[in-house]
Amino acid sequence: MFYSISQAAKKFNLTTHTLRYYDKIGLLPTVGKSSSGLRRFSDNDLNCLAMIECLKETGLKLKEIKKYFVLALKGDETIDERMQMMIDQKSRIEQEIKSLKQNLKKIEFKIKYYQTAKNVGESNVYNEYPQMLAEHDKLFK
Amino acid sequence: MFYSISQAAKKFNLTTHTLRYYDKIGLLPTVGKSSSGLRRFSDNDLNCLAMIECLKETGLKLKEIKKYFVLALKGDETIDERMQMMIDQKSRIEQEIKSLKQNLKKIEFKIKYYQTAKNVGESNVYNEYPQMLAEHDKLFK
DNA sequence: ATAAAATTTAGAGTATGCTCTAAGTCAATA
C-alpha cells in the first residue's frame, strides 16, 4: 500500500511542504518515486515518520534524527550506535521532565501569589508577606 | 546592591551578548544605567532574570515573556491578565510533561527492541516477534 | 478532451534566538 505526499502529510498533521523539506534534507531516505516522479510513501515510510515525530517532540534536532535514519539504513552493524542514541535521548527526556516539573512549581507559586495579591488588593505582596517572600526565594534562587 | 552585565550574566549562565539582546528587545525594562552609560542590574532585575529563565525553560517565547513584564510594569490593573498568562502556561507545561512521558515510553521500547535484536543477532525483529510488533503498533500508531 | 487539482523543482523568504564583529568609550592598575 502506497500513499501520496498529501495523504502522508494528513496522517501526521504536517504540510506537503514540510514533507518535501524533510525529503530534501535526507530525513526520508526510503521514500520512492513513481515512474512520473511522484513520491510514494510506503507503510514503512509512515513508520519512519512516526519515529521522526516522536523524536522531534522530545527535542531532537532534525540533523540528529537524520543521523539516526542514515545509521538504520546501514544495517545491523550500527545497532549499538542507534541504541546508544536512544539511551542518550532517554536521559535527556528524563532531565527535561524533571526541569519542567520544577518550573511548574514556580509558575504555580506565581498563580498563588497573584491570588493573594488580588485578595489583599495590592501587588506588592513581597514586602507585606515575608512568608511568601521566603517561598519565592526558595523557588527562584 | 548593583551588578555589572558580566556579573549578572555569570549568575544565570548567559553571555553579556544575550543580556544586551534581551535589553534591546525590551525584556529588561527596569535595568538602569550608570552616569557613564553602563548597565546596572539591581536585585529586582536579577529576580526578573530568574523569571525569564523559568519561562524560557518552559517554552514560552521571548515575545510573550516581554508581554508579561510590560504588563507587570503597568501595575495592579494588569494582575488578572498576568495571572491568566500563568494559568495558561501551567496547562501548557502539564500538557508538555504528558507528551514527553508518552514519547519516553516509545524511546524505551526502541531500546528494548535493540536489546532483543542484539540477542537474536538480527535487526529484523518485527517479523520474528509478533508480540514486539504489536507493542510497536500500540505505541507508534 | 479539457479543466481543475495535485504534484514537481529550485530557490527565496520568515521567525526565533542568539552570536559575533567593529569601532569606540570608560575604569582600574602598573
Next chain:
DNA sequence: TATTGACTTAGAGCATACTCTAAATTTTAT
C-alpha cells in the same frame, strides 16, 4: 601616563525549521 580589560552601540551573520512562490508537469474528474 599608558595599557589592559570591561563596557557601549549598531548592525551583520548564523542555525534551525519551516513556509511560500513560480513555473512546469501529472493526475483526476467531467
